[in-house]
Amino acid sequence: MSNLVTDILAPKTNLRLKIGLYFGSYNPIHIGHLAIANYMVEYTDIDQLWFVVSPQNPHKIKANLLDDYQRLEMVHRAVEGDDRLRASNIEFTLSKPSYTVDTLAYLKDQHPNYHFRILMGSDNLESFHKWKNYEVIVENYGIIVYPRPGFDKSKVQVHKNITIAEGTPLMEISSSFLRKAIHEGKNVRHFMPQKSWEYLEEMNFYR
Template identity: 65%
Template sequence: MKVGLYFGTYNPIHIGHMAIANYMVEFTEIQQLWFVVSPQNPFKNKKHLLDDFQRLELVNRAIENDERFRACDIEFRLPRPSYTIDTLTYLKEKYPRHEFYLIMGSDNLEHFHKWKNYEMILNHYQLLVYPRPGFQPENIQPHPNIHLVEAPLMEISASFIRESIATGKNIRFFVPPKAWQYLEELNFYR
């Protein structure tokens, strides 16, 4: 099975994530997409990060029963900070029949050369890169394993969601309905 790995903190998951995930499953060769919930991104501040299992629950509620998607907590059990190469190595050993693809925004690709063992990732995995505002595809160095995907441009960010909630804005339609209910029930980001 061809599985796309969509890494993120999902703090919180929002409709932009869901639209990209839907596009990847429907318009690329992957058959399933796993939302890999990252406990700690070495490049991000942990100050406003919800608990790991709360973010995993948000993802589970967002995807509901859609069999094209899966919430993945594999990085919760790996050493921290988590590095993509370590996760990929572990998943390949655990699921040897799966072919894993890495899904990332063009903004992440711009800093990809700073990732741990990025050459190994690039040489052994396909990267499906979707556009992000302000990051032009023409700035990306060509490589046979990097595939630019014509996904819709999403200008929604998790920081926008958090800041809006903190200032009392109702942004319920920016978050999948069941994930929004969970945010409301537990007063997250207020």
């Protein structure tokens, strides 16, 4: 299956690629996610962007969160045919809860010649100091930040390994908005990649 990254299907290689890791639940993926991803691979120094689908925490019940592999399938269909983008289930088999620093360590072990960087919204940057071993992440991997509406760069202490992608399109589409709209019987086909929307409709998700 093309455009899918797993701990089995992603082989080790000597190619020195810069990989951007875009973590999220993608419940569901939408055009805002794709617009940000497209900008990152075209306007930053990363070679590929991996959509890392976050698994459901087994200790928490969340009725509106689809099964892990259903969300992965929507992401896969969204990026299919675009070699710059990948769907990843790398966290599905790791211990839970998933911590980014542990995922990075695993990926580095599997792909020692890849250079991984985290992509995050500016809202997450403001709380980044609360992440497990955040100093290790920023020192050894680095972060690319896409601004959210209302982000004030002057109020954030920026590390030398943190890049603010200031030209990133400001996207206010949210997965929660789409879920609510679908539940209300609204047609959201132009808010989502076509193949992802077709799968969502076929499976009757979020009704």
